[in-house]
Each structure stands twice: as C-alpha cells, then as structure tokens.
Amino acid sequence: MSVLVYTENWDGKFKKFSFELVSYGAAIAKELGSSVTALSIGNVSEDELKKLGDYGAVKVLSVNDERFNSLDNKALSVAVSKAAGAEGAKVVIFAHNNLGKALAPRVAIKLNAGLVSGVTALPSGYDPFVVKKKVFTGKAFTNVQVEADEKVLTFFQNSYEPVETENKATIEVFDPQVGDDAFSTTVRETNKITGKVLLTDAEVVISGGRGMKGPENWGGLEELAGLLNAGLACSRPVSDEGWRPHTEHVGQTGKIIAPNLYMAFGISGAIQHLGGVSSSKVIVAINKDPEAPIFEAADYGIVGDAFKVIPQLIEAVKEM
Amino acid sequence: MKILVLISNVPDTTTKIRFTADNTTFDDAGVQWIINPWDELALTRAVELKEAGSVEKITVANVGTRITEPTLRKALAVGADDAIRIDADPKDAFYVASQLAEVAKDFDIIMAGIEASDYNGSAVGGMLAELLNFNSVSAVSGINIENGELVINREIDGGSQVLNIATPVITIVQKGIAKEPRIPAMRGIMMARKKPLNIVPPVEANAKTTMINFELPPPKAACKLVDEENAKELITLLHEEAKVL
Numbered sequence: 296m297s298v299l300v301y302t303e304n305w306d307g308k309f310k311k312f313s314f315e316l317v318s319y320g321a322a323i324a325k326e327l328g329s330s331v332t333a334l335s336i337g338n339v340s341e342d343e344l345k346k347l348g349d350y351g352a353v354k355v356l357s358v359n360d361e362r363f364n365s366l367d368n369k370a371l372s373v374a375v376s377k378a379a380g381a382e383g384a385k386v387v388i389f390a391h392n393n394l395g396k397a398l399a400p401r402v403a404i405k406l407n408a409g410l411v412s413g414v415t416a417l418p419s420g421y422d423p424f425v426v427k428k429k430v431f432t433g434k435a436f437t438n439v440q441v442e443a444d445e446k447v448l449t450f451f452q453n454s455y456e457p458v459e460t461e462n463k464a465t466i467e468v469f470d471p472q473v474g475d476d477a478f479s480t481t482v483r484e485t486n487k488i489t490g491k492v493l494l495t496d497a498e499v500v501i502s503g504g505r506g507m508k509g510p511e512n513w514g515g516l517e518e519l520a521g522l523l524n525a526g527l528a529c530s531r532p533v534s535d536e537g538w539r540p541h542t543e544h545v546g547q548t549g550k551i552i553a554p555n556l557y558m559a560f561g562i563s564g565a566i567q568h569l570g571g572v573s574s575s576k577v578i579v580a581i582n583k584d585p586e587a588p589i590f591e592a593a594d595y596g597i598v599g600d601a602f603k604v605i606p607q608l609i610e611a612v613k614e615m
Numbered sequence: 616m617k618i619l620v621l622i623s624n625v626p627d628t629t630t631k632i633r634f635t636a637d638n639t640t641f642d643d644a645g646v647q648w649i650i651n652p653w654d655e656l657a658l659t660r661a662v663e664l665k666e667a668g669s670v671e672k673i674t675v676a677n678v679g680t681r682i683t684e685p686t687l688r689k690a691l692a693v694g695a696d697d698a699i700r701i702d703a704d705p706k707d708a709f710y711v712a713s714q715l716a717e718v719a720k721d722f723d724i725i726m727a728g729i730e731a732s733d734y735n736g737s738a739v740g741g742m743l744a745e746l747l748n749f750n751s752v753s754a755v756s757g758i759n760i761e762n763g764e765l766v767i768n769r770e771i772d773g774g775s776q777v778l779n780i781a782t783p784v785i786t787i788v789q790k791g792i793a794k795e796p797r798i799p800a801m802r803g804i805m806m807a808r809k810k811p812l813n814i815v816p817p818v819e820a821n822a823k824t825t826m827i828n829f830e831l832p833p834p835k836a837a838c839k840l841v842d843e844e845n846a847k848e849l850i851t852l853l854h855e856e857a858k859v860l
Contacts, residue, residue, distance in 0.1 A: 305773055365778070366771060368744070368751045391737075393772050396729070397753035397787070400708070400741025409823035410708060412737050425827065430734050434632045437734070437826040449737070479750045479781045483766075487774035495772065499860070523860065541756075541791050542770070547628055547732060548652045548790055556859040567628050573832065577857045579849065580838070590838045595852060599843025611850035615860070 297354075298324040299384035301375055302333045302347060303394060309343060310496060312390055314350040314457040319417070319450055320388050321351030321458070326421055327385065332356060333464070334378045336363050336371065341466060348464025350457055356382075356469035366394065367480040372401035374471040379406055381469070384445070391449040392495060399449045408445035415454045415574075432547045432570035451574070452495065453553045494543065497526030499556045500575070502545060504530040504568075506561020506582060506601055510538035515605035516560060522612045528552070530562045546571035560601040564589025616760065616782070617672045618661045619722040621715065621739065622690055623651035623731040624683035634829045641733075641829070650686050652796070653728025655693075657786075659793035660758055661726060662694035669760035672696050674722070678705045678714045684812065691807035692799030698810070703817035708738035713820035715739070716746040723782040724765070729754065729789040734826070737787075744785040752780050756791030 300320040302313040320331045333352035335344060337359065344355045356378050363371060375398060379387050387402060389395030391413050403410035411426050415436070418426045424441045426448065494500065501520040503513060513527075520527050527543055534544035545552050547567035557575035561582060562568060569592050572578065580593035581601050590596050597604055627647040635642040650658070664670045675690040676699040677683050687698040701714045719725055727740030744751035756775070757768030767778050767786065799807070841849045854860045 303772065366776075368741070368753065372745065393754040393770055396737040397741060397751065400712075400738040401745040401751065403709070403738070403823075404712075404742050404745035410736075410738050410742075411824060413735050428735075430826075430829070431632045432732055432735060434832075435634075436830045436832070438828050438830075440825045440827050441823065442821075442825065443823045479784075480752065481779045482776050483779065484777040485771075485774060486776070493773055542775075544790065556853065556857075570628075577853070577859045579853070592835060593838045594835070594857065595841065595849060596838045597841050597843055597846055597849060599846075603843060604846040604849075607846035608850055611847035612860075614847075615850065615854060 296327070296329045297332045297382045297384050298327065298329060298386045298388065299379050299382055300331055300333045300352070300388045301395070301398070302335050303390060304335060304337045304339050304343070307337065307339050307343060309346060311457060312452050312496070313347070315452070315455050316388055316390060316450055317347050317350040317352050318457045319455040320386070322417055323386055326418070329385070330354070332382045332384070334358070334375060336374060344466050345464060348462055349459050351460050351462055352464045353462065355464045355466045357466060358469050358471060362478055365478065365480045365482050367478045368397050368401060369479065370473050370477040372398050372405060373473045373477050375402050376405040377471040378469060386446045386448065389447070389449045391451045395449045399447050403447040406445045406447065407443060408447045409441035409443035410447045411439045411441060412449040413451055414448045415451045429574070432551065433573040434570055451553060453555070492520070492524055492526045494526040494528055494545070494550055494552060497554050499523045499525035500528050500552060500554045500558070501525045502528035502530070502557065502559050502562060503533060503539070504559065504562030505532045507533070512602070513539070515609065519605060519609055519612065522609065526554070530568050559589055560605065562589055563587045564592060616670050616723040617674070617721070618664070618670050619719055619725045620654065620658045620661050620673060620675045620690070620695065621725065621727040622654050622658070622675045622677045622687065623728065623733070624648050624677060624679050624686040625651045625731055625733045628652065628732055632831070638828045638830065648682065648686055650690060651728050651731045653730065653788060655796040656790070656793045657726035657728055657788045658690055658693055658695065659797040660788070662797060663793065664758070664760060665694065674699060676701070676715060676718055678703055678711045680704060687812055688807050689799060691810045691812070692803040693797050694803065696810065698812040699815055700812060701815045701817055706822035707824045708736045708742055709824070710820050710822045712739050712742035712746055714817050715743050717818055718815060719743060719747060725749070725783070725785040727785060727787050729787050740785050740787040749783050749785050750780055751785040751787065752778070753787040755786045755788045758786060758788070758792065
C-alpha cells in the first residue's frame with residue numbers, strides 16, 4: 296500500500312510544485328500508515344531524482360522512455376496506472392495543471408477510483424475519506440467524500456508548503472511496458488516559452504486591464520515584472536482586444552492562478568476576473584475608481600492613476 | 616466526420632453563489648442557466664468546421680433533468696443538428712461519463728470543455744475517453760481538419776504544441792478554440808424548435824464521490840489604502856508587512 300505522486304519534470308528538472316506535491320503526499324501517507332512513491336517520466340538525472348526523497352518520497356520510480364515525450368494521454372495513463380498497480384497505491388496524486396487534469400480522469404477509471412480535482416487542503420478525514428476542493432471557480436469550496444477504495448486527486452498549486460526532511464529515497468528504474476499501439480499522438484511542433492516566467496508558476500503576477508488604455512502602455516508593467524521575476528497577466532477585455540495574447544488572460548474562462556502576490560493595474564474586478572485570482576495570498580489593486588469591485592477583493596490598494604503609480608513602484612523595487 | 620459536443624448546463628457566470636439546506640445544496644433560486652462557456656466555444660468551433668465542409672453532423676449531449684432543455688435548445692439554435700438528453704440528475708463525473716459512454720460510441724470527434732464553471736471537475740471528457748478506449752488530447756486551443764486529418768494545437772505546461780492525433784478522439788478544449796461564442800440568429804432559434812431532442816433513459820451507474828457540504832471563502836479584511844503620491848510605501852508594506860516580496 297502506498298501513495299503515488301506523479302512528479303513532472305521540465306527539461307530534466309523538477310519545479311517547486313513537484314516538491315509541494317511530494318510533501319503533500321507524504322502527509323497523507325503518514326495518516327494512512329503507508330509511504331510515498333514518486334513517479335517520474337522523462338530523462339532526469341539521479342541527483343535530481345534524489346531531491347524528491349528530500350521532500351519525503353521513500354521510493355522513486357523512474358521511467359525513461361522517449362516515446363512519452365509526445366505526452367500521449369492514453370499511453371501516459373497506462374504508465375501511471377501500472378505504477379499505481381505495482382505499488383498497490385491507494386491514493387494517486389497529480390498536479391492540477393494541464394497534464395494532471397488530462398491524465399487523472401483516465402487513471403481514475405483504470406483504477407476504479409473516485410476522482411477529486413482541484414483539491415486545496417489535506418483530507419479532513421480518512422474513513423470516510425473527505426477532502427476540500429474549489430468550486431464555482433474559487434467562489435466557494437466543497438467537501439467531497441470519496442466512496443471508492445482508491446482515490447485520485449489533482450492538487451492546486453501553492454496550497455501546501457513543501458517540507459524538507461532527512462528522508463532518502465531509493466531510486467528504481469521502472470518499465471511500465473506500454474505497447475506502441477497505445478501511442479497515437481504525433482507532435483509536429485513544440486514551442487516552449489523561454490526567457491519569461493510562466494504565469495502558472497509565478498509567485499508574483501503583474502496584471503493589466505482596460506485601464507492601461509492600449510498595448511503600447513505595457514512597458515512599465517513589463518519592467519516591473521522583470522524586476523520582480525513576475526509573470527504577466529491580463530483581464531479578458533485586454534486579450535479579447537488583442538492587446539495581449541490570450542495565454543495571459545486570467546479569470547473564469549482563462550487561467551486560474553494562485554500566486555503569493557497578484558497586482559492588478561487598471562482592472563475593475565468583474566466577478567469572472569476575481570474567480571481566476573481569488574486564491575492569491577495577497578491581492579493589490581491600483582485603480583482610478585474607488586468603487587471598483589477589485590478593492591473588495593484586495594488586501595492593499597491605491598486609488599489613483601496607474602501611469603503615475605507604476606514608475607514609483609519601479610523605483611521603490613530598484614531601491615529594495 | 617461526425618462530432619459530438621458535450622454540454623453542461625451551468626449557472627450564468629455572474630450568479631451570486633449561495634447555498635441552502637445547511638450549506639448542503641447550491642441555491643438555484645432565480646438562477647439563469649447557460650451553456651458552460653467552454654462547451655459553447657467547442658460548439659462554435661464545431662459549427663465552423665461544419666460550415667467549412669469537413670463535418671457532416673453535429674450532435675450535442677447532456678446528462679440532466681428537464682431543466683436543461685432550454686440550454687440544449689440554445690445549442691441547437693447555435694447550429695447543432697440534434698440533441699440527446701440523458702434524463703438523470705448528474706450525480707458526479709463518473710456517473711455522467713458512464714451515461715455518455717452509452718451514446719458517444721459512434722462519433723469521430725467528441726468535444727468537451729476543459730471544465731464546467733460550476734463544480735470545476737475537469738473530469739468527464741477524460742473519463743469518457745477511457746471508458747470508450749478513445750484517444751484524448753487536453754488543453755486544446757485549436758482544431759483543424761486538413762485532408763481528413765486532425766491538426767490540433769494544445770497548450771502544455773510551459774508552451775504549446777501542434778500535433779496530429781488519430782480519430783476517434785476526445786478533444787478537451789479551452790480558450791482560443793473559437794474567437795467568440797456564436798450567438799444564435801433568429802432563423803437558428805426558429806429552426807431549433809423543429810430539430811430532434813431525444814430523451815434517453817439513464818443506465819445503472821454508481822457515483823464514486825459525493826459533495827457533502829459547501830463553504831464560502833472567509834470574508835476579506837478591509838483593503839489597506841496607500842496614497843497615490845506615496846506609492847513607494849506599497850512596496851515597503853508588501854516587503855515588510857505582507858512579506859510577499
């Protein structure tokens with residue numbers, strides 16, 4: 296019996312989120328009297344795999360098979376399910392990101408498990424198993440009871456603090472024996488975002504709305520984001536107008552993010568926008584209109600002109 | 616090619632979220648129901664593909680009680696050819712996927728929104744793919760059919776990809792798949808009344824999860840305001856008080 300955590304790597308490296316997942320899995324395993332096995336698929340060095348042990352993984356299964364580079368959902372689901380079977384996993388944990396959301400439902404069916412996606416906390420009970428998740432795009436939470444013996448969870452980023460331990464992991468090469476017929480995705484082209492902080496990874500996010508008046512005015516926000524190592528985001532009207540790419544749209548129909556700090560410039564804060572950012576630890580609003588709903592969601596704010604405020608913030612950050 | 620678009624019936628995205636019966640039930644009094652925004656974009660793209668001549672027929676399907684019929688009629692008005700309503704209360708994602716598996720076998724492309732805006736499950740599309748043993752591709756932001764072959768754009772964590780995938784396939788779509796959701800024209804609304812809306816009885820399936828109760832986020836403390844002329848103080852507060860910089 297074990298808890299299996301699927302840990303994704305990016306170009307052979309794990310991100311903080313992977314360690315967060317392993318720590319979260321270790322806390323669940325402790326309650327269940329079992330241990331955490333991390334599953335890594337990709338070309339990852341032994342030193343990097345060992346880091347998963349530092350966060351509580353007792354065993355790391357490493358699958359190094361180039362065919363999985365195509366991220367074929369069906370084939371990857373077979374691999375994860377076989378690892379879950381080999382480990383006798385009672386709980387399988389994925390990140391609540393693009394790949395985790397794609398694989399978790401397939402794996403849940405294979406394992407005959409109950410799935411809870413968008414989990415934000417440790418289970419409040421284990422028998423019956425009850426865990427909290429977000430609903431209505433962050434406007435509420437629900438406690439979900441899982442009736443099945445096996446559980447599959449997707450876990451929201453930035454919801455659990457990674458804990459370093461004295462634990463050391465044993466590393467095993469694992470061959471899930473997935474046949475060629477399981478692969479049906481042929482990748483023609485991959486475009487990686489380089490030189491920019493990914494919005495979904497960013498601990499600080501700088502966001503602009505219609506109040507920025509036009510795409511030519513993003514220079515200040517870009518400079519501030521650069522200084523703070525922050526991701527750039529925008530509101531829906533901004534991406535609809537084509538001022539910024541739709542990949543930067545945060546809100547109900549765009550990306551849902553939960554950084555430590557979210558700074559909204561010239562965003563009024565429609566309910567759909569707030570749904571996408573309400574889980575941020577600290578929200579800052581800069582808006583001319585003191586009645587703008589964003590101030591109800593914000594922890595700190597400036598009622599004023601973003602164009603006057605941005606240069607002052609840049610200066611203050613440089614002095615920091 | 617034949618397309619099936621899965622339709623969730625959800626509260627309008629501006630709905631004030633409230634619960635009743637000791638926080639165990641979503642309060643749907645006075646709620647306006649809409650097509651789940653991502654499903655609406657999926658349907659729009661399906662209609663565009665049909666107009667371009669690469670798709671013969673579009674079917675929409677929903678698991679729901681009679682209250683979802685106006686939403687299905689709207690989907691027909693947007694351009695679906697027929698609709699299926701599986702007459703059951705959608706208990707959980709596994710229950711819904713099990714119902715859909717009964718009606719979804721004969722399609723080449725199944726389109727589902729990346730999540731429903733009510734319970735944010737992100738689950739039915741992937742579960743259905745597994746139940747049918749179909750391929751699936753998620754976070755899809757573009758679908759084109761070129762010489763009978765499917766060309767997909769998808770977002771991956773940290774970038775994007777262009778790929779081919781064999782049919783039958785379930786595409787789980789997000790923003791970008793269509794520019795704007797299509798608004799039904801008067802002619803479409805008139806025609807929708809005559810299009811078939813087939814009601815199918817549910818099959819036996821057990822839900823694997825239960826939402827036992829709901830909670831609203833704790834109320835926020837009042838916003839601390841900094842003067843516009845003294846904006847630098849904001850950075851000091853974020854650094855020293857909030858400790859997020």
